[in-house]
């Protein structure tokens with residue numbers, strides 16, 4: 001088999017909003033699969049750059065800072081650190097976790113606005129907006145509250161009614177009042193905003209999406225649905241002070257926009273590029289980002305994959321591509337989008353106030369990251385929404401991790417320690433049981449690789465588990481513990497193959513459960529250069545059962561996974577909610 005050249009793969013996951021630690025559903029629908037995919041591709045030997053960042057602008061950040069009574073800058077600084085730590089604790093292997101409030105993002109956002117306007121895709125328009133006389137300001141989106149015109153809910157926000165879920169225009173609210181001061185002294189006045197003329201890009205975007213036949217179906221169907229409804233021109237500025245200032249090409253503030261900034265949905269996706277600039281600067285190669293993003297400087301060869309929840313698909317298939325394509329500059333466009341449905345909490349919503357659901361920081365107080373990573377990957381919300389249940393979580397951990405994987409590794413390493421001096425045994429010849437195992441691996445390992453390449457995470461986890469299970473079946477067939485009594489050489493074959501299988505199980509587990517995988521591989525003394533999923537590593541599958549040098553010393557690992565007890569399930573159900 002010839003060695004294929006490494007690919008360059010750019011991975012981004014939807015930017016988590018700055019406001020608060022994310023729950024397990026947010027993690028499972030963007031950052032975690034992006035991490036698993038990045039780890040897999042690195043193990044294949046490819047050059048991967050995984051970029052994420054906090055999305056820090058917009059009204060919710062301003063309002064939350066106001067509620068906490070701290071300046072918004074201080075608020076986002078603190079929240080960024082909290083989210084960065086939560087991601088690291090979950091073993092998310094970002095190459096860079098940036099911030100959309102960076103200078104790089106401001107400069108790039110202003111640049112795009114200037115070129116889009118020069119290309120006739122941005123124009124200033126007058127619109128009617130709620131103005132608070134007492135606050136002396138226009139009130140964007142959530143700064144206005146009032147009664148919903150559809151369902152008469154009295155605390156509807158200007159942009160959406162939390163009761164009936166309808167999207168609203170703030171000027172349609174009945175009895176509107178300012179969310180800043182509570183003042184009812186508000187009126188509708190005219191003001192000017194910048195509009196992105198998405199309608200003019202309709203055909204261009206459709207051609208691009210229709211050509212993207214290898215996108216997973218969920219992302220593609222959502223994108224086409226938006227196009228069928230027709231793209232509408234959209235205001236890309238807001239009356240706020242926290243955000244990217246609206247400038248002229250010479251850097252001065254645009255007249256009439258002194259108290260306005262770009263809308264968060266305009267600048268947030270641009271942060272994918274800006275965060276790559278932040279990454280390049282941080283590593284002391286300030287131009288290194290260009291080969292990932294400029295198709296005239298090397299990015300033509302990059303495979304760019306985006307991960308996101310289904311609510312974000314429209315912004316990534318329509319909003320951001322309008323910016324990129326409309327600029328007529330050689331920027332890299334996404335090649336494949338992987339979208340996810342929701343993880344629900346027993347079929348309902350996660351909710352802090354109703355004590356329903358676990359958040360990223362709470363999860364790690366209960367159990368190590370690998371336990372959650374396994375369950376959320378094995379139950380990824382791919383074909384439909386997926387419910388988190390404590391019972392399902394317990395069963396996945398106890399059965400897949402503790403029984404199928406953990407017991408296998410402990411049993412074979414301990415047996416080797418007690419009967420073969422802790423050394424990979426010599427002697428004996430492979431027979432029928434080994435041939436059976438090799439045939440299993442010859443079918444299953446290529447399937448595993450294919451599932452990852454297709455970004456089918458449920459299938460990848462299921463195949464990983466099936467390989468572990470086949471190993472258990474192999475030991476039942478080989479039964480070295482029985483053979484040992486009469487034929488030490490026959491037992492040696494089984495122990496040797498078993499130890500090599502344990503190493504292989506650790507190697508294939510790395511994308512999903514990196515910490516436990518490292519414990520297994522350390523215990524077996526598998527050298528760093530063998531911890532790979534490259535084509536060469538899988539080229540000679542029979543050799544995998546005899547890869548550890550004979551006589552090589554191993555040591556049984558500590559307990560890899562602790563089972564979840566029924567009492568723990570009861571306690572956690574009490575604390576975080578469960579079947580109601």
Ligand SMILES: [Zn+2]
Pocket residue numbers: 148149150151152153156161162163164165166
């Ligand atoms: Zn309503």
